[in-house]
Amino acid sequence: MRYQDSIARSAEYLRTALPMMSRQRAALHPVSYAVWYEFVSGSNPALAQALQELTQGNRPLDETQTWELYRSHIAELDTESATRLGEGLGNVLGQIAHSAELAEDQTQTFGRSLGRWNEQLRSAAPGQHTQVLAELMAGTQDMQSTMKALRARLHASQSEIEHLRHEVERTRGEVLLDALTGLANRRAFEQRLNECAQSEHAGSPVAPCLLLSDIDGFRQLNERYGLDFGDQVLRSVARVLQRCAQSHHVVARVGGEEFALLMPEAGLHEALMLAEQLREGMASTGIATDAQGPARVTLSLGVTQLGQGEAPSAFLARADLALQASKRGGRNRVTVLSAQESLSA
Structure with a gap:
């Protein structure tokens, strides 16, 4: 989270x-x-x-x-969650403010009482000190009770804030996930892409690399086997991507049948090897159908690397250009465009 x-x-x-x-x-x-x-x-x-x-x-x-x-x-919460969390935080802050006001009032009262008791002790006749001291003890006990109640309220507020923090984490995590595949969604991917575009390694041999992949003939698969099978294919692609990716990679579903894998620090050759691993892994994964034997599903992939001072949109556009070249070239293949290659190539 x-x-x-x-x-x-x-x-x-x-x-x-x-x-x-x-x-x-x-x-x-x-x-x-x-x-x-x-x-x-x-x-x-x-x-x-x-x-x-x-x-x-x-x-x-x-x-x-x-x-x-x-x-x-920052990922937006849905309206209902944002309202609920905002009201929860407002209630907690209101309780803390109320407790602080009570403590302040009690402190001022105790301070005035101390001044009065001090004067009484100075002017007390023999035998009256005990009564003044008894009042002082009673006032001190009242002050201690108030502080104890304040600590209890603050502890309860702290617990509620912690609960709200976990709720924010859960809700925001859901907002950044693709519900069908469990991968990062387009919004999460764009956030990480923007971060990678600020990399100090941009334009170097270990600059961030981006892989875009598209399921070949996905519409035909849906028409032939049905939408449920199409969902099964999407989940299968997601599993293959997750198996091949490393922990610091960003794996996302960025469109209907389009997926992305962002490597924050990598060589272009390393990215190519990973793309080939993905392509071969998917091609060798038969997906069961209801009426017939396993269906073979393939991926087309485009790979590129971030150039010096390059905008995220240009980085993404070049990866898409490489992907489209793979599809035009017969599908089930990988095309690589280096950072120096023109988008019009």
Whole structure:
């Protein structure tokens, strides 16, 4: 999931983020907190760069800019989940604020009482000290009870915040997944693609590489065997991709029958070998049909590598060009375009 920080680390980020948030023109709401949380945690470089550009020269961030940063760089929750989580966080913050007000009132009352008791002790006649001290003990016990209740409320609020954090992680994780295959979806892929485009290795032999693959004749397979079989094919391709990919690779379903595999640091030859492994692995996987024997499914693939200073859209477009060349060349094959090759090639 996106957030793996401990409660202590999250609290540290909160203390750092709140002063920054208070200097902006945007309201203090969950969306604003999400933006500044990811900024101070250093977990979202693309967002950090965009935010720094917008606030250059100490310019405050307004509501529109805050929401745009959220939409562009942080996965959106569905409306129902966002409302539920926002209300939950609002309730928790309201409870904390109420508890703090009660504690402040009790502290002020206790402070005034201390002053009064001090005067009474100074002016007390012999034998009256015991009564004043008894009042002091009773006031101290009331103060201790208030602090104990406050600690209990804060502990309950902390538990609720932790529950909300897990809910955000779960919901945002679902938003970034393709429901049918369990792979990353198009939105998640584009986020990682944008991150890779900022790689310091761009234009080098170990620059990020991108593989795009398309299921050959997928429409005909659906027409011949039915839509349920088509879903089975998509899941089979996803399994083959997951078996071949390494833990730091990004595997995504980016279209109906189109898949992507992003290698953050790789040589072009390594990417080609992986593409061939995918192609051969899929071609050798027979997929059972209801009426006939196993159907053979193949992939066409395009491979390319990120060039120096290249935009994500150009990187993706060249990979797609390589993919289309494979399909025009007879399908069930891999085409490679280096970063130096023109998109018009």
